[in-house]
Amino acid sequence: EDKVVQSPLSLVVHEGDTVTLNCSYEVTNFRSLLWYKQEKKAPTFLFMLTSSGIEKKSGRLSSILDKKELFSILNITATQTGDSAIYLCAVDSYNNDMRFGAGTRLTVKP
Amino acid sequence: DGGITQSPKYLFRKEGQNVTLSCEQNLNHDAMYWYRQDPGQGLRLIYYSQIVNDFQKGDIAEGYSVSREKKESFPLTVTSAQKNPTAFYLCASANPGQRGYTFGSGTRLTVV
Numbered sequence: 001e002d003k004v005v006q007s008p009l010s011l012v013v014h015e016g017d018t019v020t021l022n023c024s025y026e027v028t029n030f031r032s033l034l035w036y037k038q039e040k041k042a043p044t045f046l047f048m049l050t051s052s053g054i055e056k057k058s059g060r061l062s063s064i065l066d067k068k069e070l071f072s073i074l075n076i077t078a079t080q081t082g083d084s085a086i087y088l089c090a091v092d093s094y095n096n097d098m099r100f101g102a103g104t105r106l107t108v109k110p
Numbered sequence: 111d112g113g114i115t116q117s118p119k120y121l122f123r124k125e126g127q128n129v130t131l132s133c134e135q136n137l138n139h140d141a142m143y144w145y146r147q148d149p150g151q152g153l154r155l156i157y158y159s160q161i162v163n164d165f166q167k168g169d170i171a172e173g174y175s176v177s178r179e180k181k182e183s184f185p186l187t188v189t190s191a192q193k194n195p196t197a198f199y200l201c202a203s204a205n206p207g208q209r210g211y212t213f214g215s216g217t218r219l220t221v222v
Contacts (some may be wrong), residue, residue: 004152034210041216042213043200044213045210088153090153090210097143097158100150101152102151103149
């Protein structure tokens, strides 16, 4: 059965800390892996990763995919209180559906 | 501005009642999806539709029904057969090869 597993499920840090969120997957017909940030309602898109070893960066956020080991990490450096959110990992497949992990709830304290 | 609109934002239902959640998009997307989100369980796929007048069951379709009579609209009905309907429901849309899904703001359904 296809699955996406995120860890940790919850994380509390202080401003300025660096965090690493993990996502492992077992999905047939893999097409891409996506990271979303969900603050209150709708998840918003962060990254889409399709190739191994190529780091995607956006400001203090970066992500990388390892298709051999079937995992991805999302790094956030110099965290700010505005980074507090649920971070969702999702894997898109050629089966025409997207499977989500349970999410990591990140809390950044001042 | 293009987007995807879900309504209502909050919905209360008595046990035994059917309720319909609305999802409308003006992005000209072919595919639309319904997800359910419970605490600690991420998003689980209920139904999806790749084209008008066609839809497929997701992982947790029991107790739900959908229709796709128009490209822009993909309403979800939560029937009385759904034993634990209290949850946050998210609708999404996409085109093939698009970078990720576009999500609506969600509907929080509470059974009272």
